[in-house]
Amino acid sequence: MYKTRHAWFFLTVPLILLSVFTFIPAIAAFILSFTNYNVFQPIEFIGIQNYIDVLSDHSFRNALSNTVYFWILVTPALIIFPIFLAILVNQKLKGISVFRLIYYFPVLVSIVVTAILWRWMFAESGIFNYVLSLVGIDPIRWLTSTKTVMPAMAIVTVWQGLGYYMLFFLAALQGVPKELYEAADIDGANFVKKHVYITIPLIKPMIFFVAVISTMSAFKEFTLMLTMTSGGPLNASTTVVLLVFKEAFERVNMGYASAISFVLFVVILIITIINKKFLDTDYK
Amino acid sequence: MTTTQPEKRLKSKRKATAVRMFFSYILLVLVALITIAPFIWTISTSLKGPGDAIFSMPPQFIPSDFTLNNFKTVWTSLPIPMYLINSMILTFFGVVLPLFFSSIAAFPLARMEFKGKNFIFMLIIGTMMIPNEVTMIPIYLIIDMIGLLGTHTGIIITSIITPIGIFLMRQGFKDIPREIEESAVLDGANVWQIFWHLLFPMVKPMLGVLAILSFIGSWNNFLWPLLILNDPNKYPITLGLYQLQGTFAANTRLVAAGAVIALIPIMTIFISFQRYFIEAAYSSSVKG
Numbered sequence: 001m002y003k004t005r006h007a008w009f010f011l012t013v014p015l016i017l018l019s020v021f022t023f024i025p026a027i028a029a030f031i032l033s034f035t036n037y038n039v040f041q042p043i044e045f046i047g048i049q050n051y052i053d054v055l056s057d058h059s060f061r062n063a064l065s066n067t068v069y070f071w072i073l074v075t076p077a078l079i080i081f082p083i084f085l086a087i088l089v090n091q092k093l094k095g096i097s098v099f100r101l102i103y104y105f106p107v108l109v110s111i112v113v114t115a116i117l118w119r120w121m122f123a124e125s126g127i128f129n130y131v132l133s134l135v136g137i138d139p140i141r142w143l144t145s146t147k148t149v150m151p152a153m154a155i156v157t158v159w160q161g162l163g164y165y166m167l168f169f170l171a172a173l174q175g176v177p178k179e180l181y182e183a184a185d186i187d188g189a190n191f192v193k194k195h196v197y198i199t200i201p202l203i204k205p206m207i208f209f210v211a212v213i214s215t216m217s218a219f220k221e222f223t224l225m226l227t228m229t230s231g232g233p234l235n236a237s238t239t240v241v242l243l244v245f246k247e248a249f250e251r252v253n254m255g256y257a258s259a260i261s262f263v264l265f266v267v268i269l270i271i272t273i274i275n276k277k278f279l280d281t282d283y284k
Numbered sequence: 285m286t287t288t289q290p291e292k293r294l295k296s297k298r299k300a301t302a303v304r305m306f307f308s309y310i311l312l313v314l315v316a317l318i319t320i321a322p323f324i325w326t327i328s329t330s331l332k333g334p335g336d337a338i339f340s341m342p343p344q345f346i347p348s349d350f351t352l353n354n355f356k357t358v359w360t361s362l363p364i365p366m367y368l369i370n371s372m373i374l375t376f377f378g379v380v381l382p383l384f385f386s387s388i389a390a391f392p393l394a395r396m397e398f399k400g401k402n403f404i405f406m407l408i409i410g411t412m413m414i415p416n417e418v419t420m421i422p423i424y425l426i427i428d429m430i431g432l433l434g435t436h437t438g439i440i441i442t443s444i445i446t447p448i449g450i451f452l453m454r455q456g457f458k459d460i461p462r463e464i465e466e467s468a469v470l471d472g473a474n475v476w477q478i479f480w481h482l483l484f485p486m487v488k489p490m491l492g493v494l495a496i497l498s499f500i501g502s503w504n505n506f507l508w509p510l511l512i513l514n515d516p517n518k519y520p521i522t523l524g525l526y527q528l529q530g531t532f533a534a535n536t537r538l539v540a541a542g543a544v545i546a547l548i549p550i551m552t553i554f555i556s557f558q559r560y561f562i563e564a565a566y567s568s569s570v571k572g
Binding site: 001003004008010014017018020021023024025028029032085088091093101102104105106107108109110111112115116117121124125127130133159162163164167168171220222223227241244245248249254257258261264265268 | 312
C-alpha cells in the first residue's frame with residue numbers, strides 16, 4: 001500500500017534536521033576533542049593531548065570530585081524519600097490527588113526561578129537558618145562556604161525532584177497486588193515488615209530505573225550551580241559540565257571542553273553498568 | 285451491655301485506621317509545607333511594602349504593609365512584558381514545530397515498511413544515549429555557522445526535532461488499527477491525505493503529552509537563550525529574570541514580583557492540564 005518514496009517524502013526534512021542538530025554534533029564533538037580549536041586560530045589536530053591534559057588537570061579533578069559528592073548526596077535521597085512519599089500518597093485518603101500535584105509542581109519551575117527562590121531560602125537570615133535556629137543550630141552561610149555549598153545544591157535538587165520521582169514509585173506501587181498486603185495483615189506483619197518484605201522486592205526494577213536516571217541527571221547537572229553560585233565559592237560547586245561550559249564559552253577552549261565532556265560520558269556509562277550489575281546480583 | 289470479642293476487634297481496627305489517617309495527614313501537610321515554602325515566601329515578599337522587613341527572624345509570611353506596587357513597577361518600568369512576549373513566541377514555535385515534525389518522522393517509522401528503516405531507527409536510538417551536554421558545543425558552532433546566532437530562530441531550531449519526540453509519536457501511530465488506512469486507500473485517498481486527515485487527528489493523546497513536554501522545555505529554556513542571544517530586547521523571561529536578579533539583587537521585592545510573574549503561566553497550564561503532565565513525566569524519563 002505504501003511505497004518507499006512515500007516514506008522518504010515524510011522522512012527527508014526531519015532526518016536533515018536530526019542530522020544537523022543531533023548526529024553531526026555528536027560526531028563533531030568527538031572530532032573536536034582531538035583538536036585545539038579555540039575559534040580564533042585555525043583548527044589543528046593534536047591527537048590525544050586533550051585527554052592527557054584532562055586527566056592531569058587539577059580543575060577537572062576538583063570538578064569530578066564535586067560531581068561525585070553531589071551524586072552521593074542526591075541519588076540515595078532521591079530514592080529513599082520518594083519511596084516513602086509514594087507509600088504515603090498511595091493511600092485512599094480525601095484530597096490525596098491535590099497533595100500529589102503539589103509535590104510534583106517544583107520540577108516544572110525554571111532553573112532561574114528556582115535559583116532565585118533558594119538563594120533567599122539559604123540567606124543568612126533566611127527560612128532555612130531560621131528553622132535550624134529552632135533546634136539550636138547557629139546560622140550557616142550556605143552558599144558562601146565551600147563546605148556547605150554542595151549540600152545546599154543537593155537540598156534544592158532533592159526538593160525539586162522529590163515529587164517527580166515519587167510519581168515513578170507510585171506507578172510501581174500500584175502494580176503490587178493488594179492481596180499480598182492482606183495476607184501479611186493476617187500474619188500480623190507491621191508497617192516496616194510489610195514494606196521491607198513485600199514492597200521493596202517488588203518495586204526493585206523501578207528502584208534501579210530511578211537510580212540510573214537520577215545518577216545521569218546528577219552527573220550532568222550544572223545550570224543550578226551556574227545560576228545560584230556560578231560554581232563558587234573557590235570552585236567548590238563547579239561540576240564537570242559547568243567546567244565544560246566555562247571552558248567552552250568563557251575561555252573558548254572548544255577542543256579541550258569537548259574532551260572533558262567525553263570523559264564524563266564514559267564515566268556515566270561505567271556508573272550505569274556498575275549500578276546495573278550491583279542491583280542485578282542483589283536481585284538473584 | 286458487654287461488647288463481644290469480634291466487635292472489640294472491629295473497634296480497635298477502626299481506631300488503628302483513624303490513627304493512621306491522622307498521622308498520614310500530618311505528614312502530607314508537613315511535606316506540602318516544605319514544598320511550597322519557597323513559593324509562599326516569594327509571593328509574600330512580592331506583596332511587601334517598604335514598611336515590611338524581608339529577612340527577619342522569625343520570617344514574616346503575611347505582609348503588614350501590603351502593596352501591589354512591586355508588580356506595577358516591574359510591569360511598567362522594566363521590560364517584563366517584552367520578555368513575556370519573547371517567551372510566548374519561543375514557546376509557540378517550540379511547541380507547534382516539534383509536534384508537526386516529530387509526527388511526520390514517526391508516521392513512516394510506525395506504519396510503513398521500507399529499506400533502511402531499521403538503520404534509521406538504530407541511529408535515533410543511538411543518539412538518545414548521547415547526552416545533550418556533549419553535543420552542546422558543536423550545536424552552538426553550527427548555529428553560528430548558519431548565521432542564526434542572536435536570533436530566536438537559532439533557539440527554536442535546536443528543539444524542532446528530538447529522538448524522544450519521534451519515539452512518542454511513533455508509539456501513538458502504532459496504536460492505530462491497520463484497517464483504518466485500508467478503507468481510506470479504497471476511497472482513493474493519497475498518502476498525505478491519509479496522514480493529515482485520518483491518522484494525525486487520531487494521535488491526539490500523544491500530541492498532548494509531547495506538547496506539554498515541549499511547553500515545559502521551551503518556557504523554561506535558559507541555556508540556549510543564554511548562549512545564543514546577545515540583544516536584551518530578544519530575551520525570554522528566564523534570561524530576563526536572570527539579568528534582573530543580577531542588576532536588582534538589592535531590591536528583593538522587585539525580583540520577587542518578577543519571579544511570581546514568571547511562575548504564573550506554568551502554574552496556569554499545570555492546573556488546566558494536570559493529567560497530561562503526569563503522562564509527560566513518565567514519557568520524558570526515557571531520556572533522563
